[in-house]
Amino acid sequence: MSDLKLSPNKEDQKENTNEPWIVLVADDDGSIHLVTEMVLRDFEFEDKPLKLLKAYSARQTLEIMENEPKVAIILLDVVMESLNAGLDAVPIIRNKLKNREVRIIVRTGQAGKATVSDIIRQYDINDFKNKSYLDHDKLVDVVTMALRNYRDIKLASNEKHT
Amino acid sequence: MRNILRITFILLFSLFLSFNAYAQETPEVEPREISIVFTNFVPLSYINEETGEFEGFYFEIFTRILEEYNIDYEVIYSDDFFELYNKVINNEYDIFSGLLRTPDREDLFYWPDHSIRTLYSSLYTKYELLLEEPEQLRNERVGIVRNEAAGERFLSFMEEFDIDFIPVFYSGFEEVTSALENGEIVAFTASSSIRVDEYSNNAFRSSFVFSPMSGYFTCSVDSDDYVKQVVDILSNRIHELKTNRDSYYWSLYNKYFETIKIEETPQWVLLGIPFLLLVILSSFIIIRILTRKLRLSNNELKKLNETLEKKIDIAAKEMVDMEKMASIGKLTASIAHEMNTPIGVAYTSSSLEQHKVEILEEKYNNNELSEKELLNFFEASKEAFNLLNYNLERAADLIQRLKGLSAEQTLANEIRDFEVPDFFYNIWKSVKLTYKEKDVKLHLDCDNILFKNAKPSRMYQVTLNYLLNSFEHGFAGRNSGNVYITLKVNEDNNLYWCYEDDGNGMSEEVVKKILEPFFTTKKEEGNTGLGMSIIFNILATFKARDIKIENRVGGGFKISYIIPIGDRSRKLTKQKEKYIIE
Numbered sequence: 082m083s084d085l086k087l088s089p090n091k092e093d094q095k096e097n098t099n100e101p102w103i104v105l106v107a108d109d110d111g112s113i114h115l116v117t118e119m120v121l122r123d124f125e126f127e128d129k130p131l132k133l134l135k136a137y138s139a140r141q142t143l144e145i146m147e148n149e150p151k152v153a154i155i156l157l158d159v160v161m162e163s164l165n166a167g168l169d170a171v172p173i174i175r176n177k178l179k180n181r182e183v184r185i186i187v188r189t190g191q192a193g194k195a196t197v198s199d200i201i202r203q204y205d206i207n208d209f210k211n212k213s214y215l216d217h218d219k220l221v222d223v224v225t226m227a228l229r230n231y232r233d234i235k236l237a238s239n240e241k242h243t
Numbered sequence: 244m245r246n247i248l249r250i251t252f253i254l255l256f257s258l259f260l261s262f263n264a265y266a267q268e269t270p271e272v273e274p275r276e277i278s279i280v281f282t283n284f285v286p287l288s289y290i291n292e293e294t295g296e297f298e299g300f301y302f303e304i305f306t307r308i309l310e311e312y313n314i315d316y317e318v319i320y321s322d323d324f325f326e327l328y329n330k331v332i333n334n335e336y337d338i339f340s341g342l343l344r345t346p347d348r349e350d351l352f353y354w355p356d357h358s359i360r361t362l363y364s365s366l367y368t369k370y371e372l373l374l375e376e377p378e379q380l381r382n383e384r385v386g387i388v389r390n391e392a393a394g395e396r397f398l399s400f401m402e403e404f405d406i407d408f409i410p411v412f413y414s415g416f417e418e419v420t421s422a423l424e425n426g427e428i429v430a431f432t433a434s435s436s437i438r439v440d441e442y443s444n445n446a447f448r449s450s451f452v453f454s455p456m457s458g459y460f461t462c463s464v465d466s467d468d469y470v471k472q473v474v475d476i477l478s479n480r481i482h483e484l485k486t487n488r489d490s491y492y493w494s495l496y497n498k499y500f501e502t503i504k505i506e507e508t509p510q511w512v513l514l515g516i517p518f519l520l521l522v523i524l525s526s527f528i529i530i531r532i533l534t535r536k537l538r539l540s541n542n543e544l545k546k547l548n549e550t551l552e553k554k555i556d557i558a559a560k561e562m563v564d565m566e567k568m569a570s571i572g573k574l575t576a577s578i579a580h581e582m583n584t585p586i587g588v589a590y591t592s593s594s595l596e597q598h599k600v601e602i603l604e605e606k607y608n609n610n611e612l613s614e615k616e617l618l619n620f621f622e623a624s625k626e627a628f629n630l631l632n633y634n635l636e637r638a639a640d641l642i643q644r645l646k647g648l649s650a651e652q653t654l655a656n657e658i659r660d661f662e663v664p665d666f667f668y669n670i671w672k673s674v675k676l677t678y679k680e681k682d683v684k685l686h687l688d689c690d691n692i693l694f695k696n697a698k699p700s701r702m703y704q705v706t707l708n709y710l711l712n713s714f715e716h717g718f719a720g721r722n723s724g725n726v727y728i729t730l731k732v733n734e735d736n737n738l739y740w741c742y743e744d745d746g747n748g749m750s751e752e753v754v755k756k757i758l759e760p761f762f763t764t765k766k767e768e769g770n771t772g773l774g775m776s777i778i779f780n781i782l783a784t785f786k787a788r789d790i791k792i793e794n795r796v797g798g799g800f801k802i803s804y805i806i807p808i809g810d811r812s813r814k815l816t817k818q819k820e821k822y823i824i825e
Binding site: 086087088089090110112113115116117119120163164189190211212213214215216217218220 | 581582583584585586587588590591592594595597598607610611612613614615617623626627630633634680
C-alpha cells in the first residue's frame with residue numbers, strides 16, 4: 082500500500098435532505114430494479130436526490146400511483162403479469178387517476194406485436210426505450226430530461242393556480 | 244385437341260450441341276447460354292392454344308429466376324419425354340424441367356432434392372359411383388388416355404395388386420370423358436394437374452388417389468460446373484421463394500393451380516326421373532362393393548397399406564418441410580426477444596462500472612481519492628459484477644436454447660445419442676418461453692432411455708408440434724392447463740409413447756381431417772392440419788402402430804401409439820433402471 086497515494090477521508094458528506102424526486106420503477110425482473118438503483122444511487126437533479134419506489138406488476142404500479150401523487154417518473158416495463166400489462170396501466174393512470182404530470186418512460190425488452198411508433202401514438206407516454214440500449218449515461222440522461230420536463234410542468238400548473 | 248400441342252420444338256441446335264457435348268469433357272465454369280427443356284404437361288409447361296405462347300408454372304418460375312440472375316437461356320420444348328430425357332442425360336441439353344419422380348425413374352435424379360410440388364393421380368367417375376378402392380374395379384372397363392402419365396402408373400399399380408381390369412385406351416380427354424358419359428367405361432385416370440372440368444362436367448374425382456409423386460428438375464450427372472451452379476441457384480431460389488408467402492412463387496402457384504377445381508354440384512334437376520333408376524343402380528353397386536371388400540385378402544390389404552404409406556410419405560414431405568421451418572421460426576423469434584432484458588441489464592451494469600472506474604482514476608490522479616471512497620468503490624463494483632455475471636449467464640442460457648433449436652433445424656439428419664426425459668425438458672423450456680403468460684404444467688412419466696445413434700430431430704419435431712398445437716389450440720382462451728408425456732419401454736420391447744393435454748380438444752371434423760393424407764395440400768399455412776401432418780409423417784417413418792386418438796371436445800386431446808424397436812433395446816439395471824435403444 083506504500084505506493085498508493087490516498088487522501089485523508091473527508092468528513093462525511095452531509096446527506097442531501099432536500100425533498101427527493103420520486104421515481105417509480107415498474108418491472109417484474111429483479112435485476113432491472115437492482116441495476117436501476119445502482120445507476121441512480123448518487124443521482125441528483127437541482128440539488129435534490131432521488132427516491133426509488135419499486136413495483137413488480139402493473140397492479141402494484143397502480144396502487145402506488147394512487148397513494149403517491151408526487152411520483153415524477155415511472156420507468157415502466159411492458160410485459161409483466163400479462164403481455165401488455167404495463168401499457169394497459171397507462172390510460173388508467175392518465176384518465177382514471179387523472180395524473181397527467183407524471184412522466185412515463187416505457188422501458189421494454191420486447192417490442193411485442195405493435196411497432197414502437199404505434200405504441201407511442203396509441204398510449205399517452207413520454208418516452209420509449211429498449212432495455213438493451215440503456216447504458217449508464219443514457220439512463221441518467223433520460224431521467225434528467227424527464228425530471229426537467231416534470232419540473233416545468235409543475236411550475237406551469239402552479240403559476241396557473243396562483 | 245391437345246394433339247395440336249404436339250409440335251416438336253427441338254431446334255437445329257441439337258447437331259451443334261451434340262458436337263459440343265463431346266467437347267465438354269473438361270468442366271468449364273465460363274457463363275454461357277444454357278438450354279432448359281420443357282415437356283408438354285399442363286399446367287406445368289405447355290403452349291397456350293389461343294396465343295401460341297409458351298406458358299406454365301415451371302416455365303414462368305424458371306425463366307423468372309434465370310432472368311433475375313442474368314443467366315442466358317434457351318428454351319427447348321417437345322412432348323416426347325424420353326427423347327428429351329436422353330438428350331439431357333447425354334448433355335446435349337443442360338437442364339430438364341418438369342421431370343416427374345416415380346419409383347422407376349429413381350436413378351434419373353442427380354439432384355434429388357429439387358422438388359417443385361406434389362402431384363398425384365386419381366380416378367374420375369360419374370357422380371353416382373362411390374369409388375373408394377381399386378378392388379371395385381376388378382373386371383370393369385377403365386379409360387386410359389394414351390401417353391398420359393397417370394394411366395401408365397395405374398396399369399402398374401393394378402398389376403402390383405393383381406387386380407384384373409379392362410383398360411380401354413383413348414387418344415385424349417375429350418374422348419375419354421364422353422366415353423364415361425356414354426357408359427362405355429366406369430372410370431378413367433388422370434393426373435391431378437389435368438383440368439378435367441374443361442372437358443366434362445359429369446366426371447368427378449373420386450377419393451381414391453394413387454401414385455403421389457413430385458415434380459423435379461435435374462441435369463445430367465456429368466454436367467459441367469456451370470450447369471450445376473445454375474441448378475443450385477434455381478433450387479436455392481425456389482426454396483427461398485417458397486418460404487415467403489408473398490413471393491411470386493405463390494402468386495404463380497395460385498394462377499396455375501387454383502383453377503384446377505372440380506365442380507361438385509349434383510345436378511339433381513337434370514337427373515329427374517332417371518334419378519330413381521340411378522338409386523337402384525348405385526345401391527346395386529354398393530352391395531357389390533361390400534361383398535368385394537370382404538374378398539380382399541389380408542395379404543393384399545397389408546401390401547396396399549405399405550405401398551400407400553410409402554407413397555404418402557413422399558407426397559407429404561414437401562409441405563411438411565415448410566411447416567417445420569415455420570414452427571421453429573416462431574420459437575426463435577420469442578427467444579431473441581427474451582434476450583433483451585439480460586443483455587440490457589448486463590450492458591447497464593458494465594457501463595456503470597466503466598463510469599465508476601473513470602471517476603476513480605480521475606480522483607486518484609488528482610490525489611483526491613480517500614480510503615473510504617476506494618472501499619465504497621469495491622463494494623459497488625462487486626455488486627455491479629454480480630449483476631453482470633448473473634445476467635450474462637441468463638443470456639448464455641438462452642443462447643444455448645437457441646442453439647439447440649437451430650441445431651435441430653439445420654442438422655435434420657444429424658445422428659447422435661440423446662436421453663429422455665432430459666430431451667423433453669429442453670423442448671418444454673423453449674416452448675414455455677414463448678407462452679410464459681400461460682400457467683401450463685408438464686407431467687413427465689418417462690423411462691430413462693438413452694437413444695444411441697438416433698435422429699433426435701424427428702422426435703423433436705413430433706414433440707414440438709404436439710406442444711405448439713396444445714398451446715395454440717388446446718389452451719387457446721385458457722390461462723392454465725396440463726400436458727402429459729409418457730414414454731415407456733414395454734414388455735414386448737416396444738416403445739409406448741403417449742401425449743395428452745387437458746385443453747379444448749378438437750372438433751370431430753378436425754379429427755377426421757387430420758388423418759387425411761392430402762388434407763394439408765389445400766389448406767392455408769398455419770392450420771393445425773399441417774402440424775399434425777408433420778407428426779403423422781414422422782410417425783410413419785417410426786412405423787408407429789396402434790395409433791389411438793382420444794379427443795374430448797372441451798376436455799382435451801390424447802394420442803398414443805406403439806413404436807417397434809425390436810431387439811435394439813437393452814435394459815441396464817445397474818444404478819437406476821435405464822434403457823439403451825440403439
